[in-house]
Amino acid sequence: MTNTHIPVLLQEVLQALSPQDDYTYIDATFGGGGYTEAILNAANCKVIAIDRDPDAEKRAQLFKQKYKDRFQFIQGPFSDIDTLLPKDTLYNGIVFDFGVSSFQLDEANRGFSFRLNGPLDMRMSKDIGLTAADIVNIYSAEELAEIIWFYGEEKKSRIIARAIVEQRKTKPFETTLELAELVRKFVKRHDGLDPATLTFQALRIFVNNELIEIDTVLKKTLAHLSVGGKVVTVTFHALEDRLIKNWIRSDHQELQHSSYALKALFSKPICPSIEEVKNNPRSRSAKLRAVQLIPAKSVRSAS
Ligand SMILES: C[S@@+](CC[C@H](N)C(=O)[O-])C[C@H]1O[C@@H](n2cnc3c(N)ncnc32)[C@H](O)[C@@H]1O
Structure with missing residues (x-):
């Protein structure tokens, strides 16, 4: 199989x-x-x-x-x-x-991947209420920072959250790459992990409870x-x-x-x-x- x-x-x-x-x-x-x-x-x-x-x-x-x-x-x-x-x-x-x-990760349309462009969704099942896009477009900077810190242990959580809130004033987030590219501007890693890894992990855990x-x-x-x-x-x-x-x-x-x-x-x-x-x-x-x-x-x- x-x-x-x-x-x-x-x-x-x-x-x-x-x-x-x-x-x-x-x-x-x-x-x-x-x-x-x-x-x-x-x-x-x-x-x-x-x-x-x-x-x-x-x-x-x-x-x-x-x-x-x-x-x-x-x-x-x-x-x-x-x-x-x-x-x-x-x-x-x-x-x-x-x-x-x-x-799930390899299917761009599911929106879990920071490498593939797709709708910023991340729901494991459509009956789950909010998508990752809803969360980054609706939640306050404080709430986003808390999510990204607590579920991703991302040290730059506050900076990322503020940048999200700033960017969405121009246009709401729709795709995975819009978010991944924003995070990559603020996070630098030297361990081979993509800088967007922890932010995506945090949102995924939160979206799916x-x-x-x-x-x-x-x-x-x-x-x-x-x-x-x-x-x-x-x-x-x-x-x-x-x-x-x-x-x-x-x-x-x-x-x-x-x-x-x-x-x-x-x-x-x-x-x-x-x-x-x-x-x-x-x-x-x-x-x-x-x-x-x-x-x-x-x-x-x-x-
Ligand atoms: C890491 S994969 C499992 C892979 C599997 N052991 C294999 O060898 O193919 C995790 C799976 O658990 C499912 N899952 C995650 N949270 C779940 C939940 N709360 N209830 C039911 N399924 C869930 C996901 O949809 C995903 O398909």
Whole structure:
């Protein structure tokens, strides 16, 4: 199956999940189906895939043809996992690979790319309210600076925000390159990253409400996991990783008074090898964490 999105940390995800025959897994961020395909090929199991992007549904058709009733696709935001998935069913594992796919980045019309000219959109799904253009054209300089600083950690956030507000007085922003070129006038980088990277990242996270999405789904995840089930997450920046760490800590504490416990499968997050980063620069900031829901007794007897 052709796939122009190179799945990040794929072998490590598979190793953490260790798919088994007759088990059912959730791939909550289907994208190009890289993880789904590897899971379905690793065992005679089933995968229910979720993605909020309708374009992902088109790619999922091919999986349906190939894997038949071993595969199902559901379109929607993963924060709605409790209503998207059938009630009262428990799953053996859930994988999350947060952020955008190369399909989204490489399609100029989606407006995610600072390299390709397209409408400044960035919505993963059209039912998301405001586009990135709406935000840069409506929000105040203070609000824009806050967004660009908080979600992009861009040191020049204030300068960029003021420049945006100044430029839109002449003509509202419509395209990705109008914004990218403005940012490049004020940001210089010496690490090979395009100067517009962090501003675009910040707007994308804000447009798609990405951190709230993650926080919401994590709070609902354990309710869908069978005992022995695993949650495997791949994050791409510190804000996402912090949400995962906090979730593991808080659910671990909450479970202390129940007969279950959360076991971390690795003592430290797994990062891509130098080789992987060379082959797929998008993987450079990836971190994999994995936990397993286990009976509390086995924690006590293991310690
Ligand atoms: C990094 S890609 C996943 C790539 C996939 N693992 C693969 O190997 O092809 C992330 C995907 O998650 C989807 N996504 C992001 N946020 C989402 C959300 N809140 N709900 C559902 N899907 C989401 C995006 O539309 C994108 O297709």
